[in-house]
Amino acid sequence: MKLSESRRQTLYMYLFISPWLIGFIIFALYPILSSLYYSFTDYDIIHPPKYVGLANYQEMFHSELFWKSVTVTLRYTFISVPIMLLLSLGFAMLLNQKIPFRGFFRTAMYFPSMVSGVAMSLLWYWIFNPQIGLFNYMLSWFGIAGPAWLMNPGSALYALIIMSLWTAGTGMILFLAGLQGVPSSLVEAAKLDGAGRFRIFLNVTLPMISPILLFQFIMGVIDSFQVFTQAFVMTQGGPNYSTWFYVYNLYTSAFKEYRAGYSSALAWVLLVVVMLFTALIMKFSNRYVHYEGGGRR
Amino acid sequence: MLLPLFFMVSTSLKSKRELLKFPPTFLPETWQWSNYVDIFKTLNFGTMYMNSLIIGVLTVIGTLLSSALAAYGFARYRGKGSNLWFMLLLSTMMLPYPAIMIPQFILFSKMNWIDTFLPLIVPAFFGSAYNIFLLRQFFSTLPDELFDAGRIDGCTEFRMWRQIALPLSGPALSTVAIFAFIYSWNDLLTPVLYLSSADKFTLPVGMSSLTSSRFRIPPWHLLMVASVLAMVPIVTLFAVAQRRFVEGIVLTGIK
Numbered sequence: 001m002k003l004s005e006s007r008r009q010t011l012y013m014y015l016f017i018s019p020w021l022i023g024f025i026i027f028a029l030y031p032i033l034s035s036l037y038y039s040f041t042d043y044d045i046i047h048p049p050k051y052v053g054l055a056n057y058q059e060m061f062h063s064e065l066f067w068k069s070v071t072v073t074l075r076y077t078f079i080s081v082p083i084m085l086l087l088s089l090g091f092a093m094l095l096n097q098k099i100p101f102r103g104f105f106r107t108a109m110y111f112p113s114m115v116s117g118v119a120m121s122l123l124w125y126w127i128f129n130p131q132i133g134l135f136n137y138m139l140s141w142f143g144i145a146g147p148a149w150l151m152n153p154g155s156a157l158y159a160l161i162i163m164s165l166w167t168a169g170t171g172m173i174l175f176l177a178g179l180q181g182v183p184s185s186l187v188e189a190a191k192l193d194g195a196g197r198f199r200i201f202l203n204v205t206l207p208m209i210s211p212i213l214l215f216q217f218i219m220g221v222i223d224s225f226q227v228f229t230q231a232f233v234m235t236q237g238g239p240n241y242s243t244w245f246y247v248y249n250l251y252t253s254a255f256k257e258y259r260a261g262y263s264s265a266l267a268w269v270l271l272v273v274v275m276l277f278t279a280l281i282m283k284f285s286n287r288y289v290h291y292e293g294g295g296r297r
Numbered sequence: 298m299l300l301p302l303f304f305m306v307s308t309s310l311k312s313k314r315e316l317l318k319f320p321p322t323f324l325p326e327t328w329q330w331s332n333y334v335d336i337f338k339t340l341n342f343g344t345m346y347m348n349s350l351i352i353g354v355l356t357v358i359g360t361l362l363s364s365a366l367a368a369y370g371f372a373r374y375r376g377k378g379s380n381l382w383f384m385l386l387l388s389t390m391m392l393p394y395p396a397i398m399i400p401q402f403i404l405f406s407k408m409n410w411i412d413t414f415l416p417l418i419v420p421a422f423f424g425s426a427y428n429i430f431l432l433r434q435f436f437s438t439l440p441d442e443l444f445d446a447g448r449i450d451g452c453t454e455f456r457m458w459r460q461i462a463l464p465l466s467g468p469a470l471s472t473v474a475i476f477a478f479i480y481s482w483n484d485l486l487t488p489v490l491y492l493s494s495a496d497k498f499t500l501p502v503g504m505s506s507l508t509s510s511r512f513r514i515p516p517w518h519l520l521m522v523a524s525v526l527a528m529v530p531i532v533t534l535f536a537v538a539q540r541r542f543v544e545g546i547v548l549t550g551i552k
Contacts, residue, residue, distance in 0.1 A: 010377045011376070020386070024385065027397070027423060031398075032397060112301070116483055118483065118501040119524035121508075126304075134301065222391055226393050229483075232485060233504075233505045264400075270393055
């Protein structure tokens with residue numbers, strides 16, 4: 001009887017998850033493995049792949065464009081992700097207080113997140129225009145003469161970082177949900193013990209929302225490793241390769257130069273870096289992240 | 298935060314001459330509604346809009362069906378290997394699309410799917426990791442008693458999924474639907490890879506051509522018209538589904 005029950009459970013589990021399982025094998029597992037194989041070949045998609053050993057990887061590590069794309073992507077990540085986290089947490093804390101027009105401010109903060117994608121890129125393409133755009137005009141109120149933003153190799157990447165901060169509302173919503181999950185009994189108890197606002201934030205609030213912080217940190221890093229739309233629509237990787245993002249580099253070598261082998265090697269490096277990075281953050285964060293009710297996800 | 302959006306709408310109604318004024322005027326001097334007609338002449342805007350809608354709606358249907366099935370399997374059954382598969386599911390949430398797009402492209406080109414909507418729609422019918430995870434969390438909170446009662450009444454497992462689990466999951470399902478639609482609506486990389494003829498372009502692909510060097514001076518007003526129109530379905534969706542969203546938060550908050 002017990003055996004048949006566990007068999008029944010297994011049977012139905014596989015029946016229900018089969019759509020995903022099939023999709024996983026065809027659209028994830030097979031591509032991952034075959035791109036590993038392609039990365040050791042010279043392959044233009046039309047002719048059959050030719051085995052070349054490690055040549056693609058050697059070429060990559062000697063390629064100036066590859067290192068340029070790594071630098072651009074890392075700089076973007078290291079600047080935008082921390083600012084983004086601070087901003088969205090800050091706004092969430094602010095809008096978690098009882099302030100007038102709270103609902104309006106929350107919607108206003110979240111609204112830009114609905115515009116993401118190409119529409120957002122087009123809008124900011126105009127905002128950053130040095131002659132007629134909004135951004136330099138507003139800077140001029142404070143007597144600042146803004147740079148040519150997207151047309152200047154020194155400022156183009158920073159323009160894209162500023163633009164990315166506009167969607168801090170997405171993170172804010174998640175933090176708000178987390179903040180509302182902080183039991184008020186804990187905060188009250190801390191107050192009774194004479195803890196100040198800062199102490200309460202550091203010792204009560206922060207540990208309670210640390211899983212959300214971690215989640216957003218990991219997702220933020222992974223997303224910014226994959227920036228493509230902005231580079232494609234607004235700058236085409238320029239000027240002078242200053243926004244030559246990793247995935248833009250990958251896209252160009254695969255679909256402009258038809259070098260599927262070489263770009264598969266690029267893809268695998270990206271995959272390994274993302275996995276290593278996630279594992280590293282998880283390992284490091286174990287000590288600091290507090291999961292309620294012990295490890296249950 | 299809203300200022301750029303305000304300028305987006307106001308610029309979309311300005312005349313070509315007024316566009317080049319500096320500082321930019323807050324409100325258009327002449328409200329040029331004809332911009333909203335011109336966009337359909339400059340780009341194949343109507344067709345692109347329809348294409349995006351078709352792909353978006355089918356993606357939503359596919360994602361809902363397959364993700365809800367898989368999530369139910371993960372939430373309600375403990376079978377051999379279920380933990381292993383669940384770990385794999387979680388790890389695919391972190392899988393960067395660019396890492397698998399080349400073999401996928403080769404796969405789809407062997408199937409002669411290039412320049413069709415199929416590569417954009419079919420994968421959605423095989424579930425997406427993030428949405429499965431989300432729904433699985435929700436299904437796990439449904440009380441066992443309901444399903445025990447169903448079993449006693451002789452319900453098949455599939456009917457329990459359809460008639461007990463799904464009707465109780467409105468808010469969670471609509472959240473997934475919104476996520477899936479927004480993702481498909483905004484996606485640029487996939488359609489850029491697969492669609493080559495202009496009458497198959499989706500909105501993002503067509504819109505991205507507005508900044509290309511084809512125009513000596515970018516047609517700013519048309520850029521903004523396109524952006525405004527592209528926002529409409531998403532904002533509508535939020536306006537309609539907001540109540541359900543709140544419901545979802547309240548429901549999960551009570552438990």
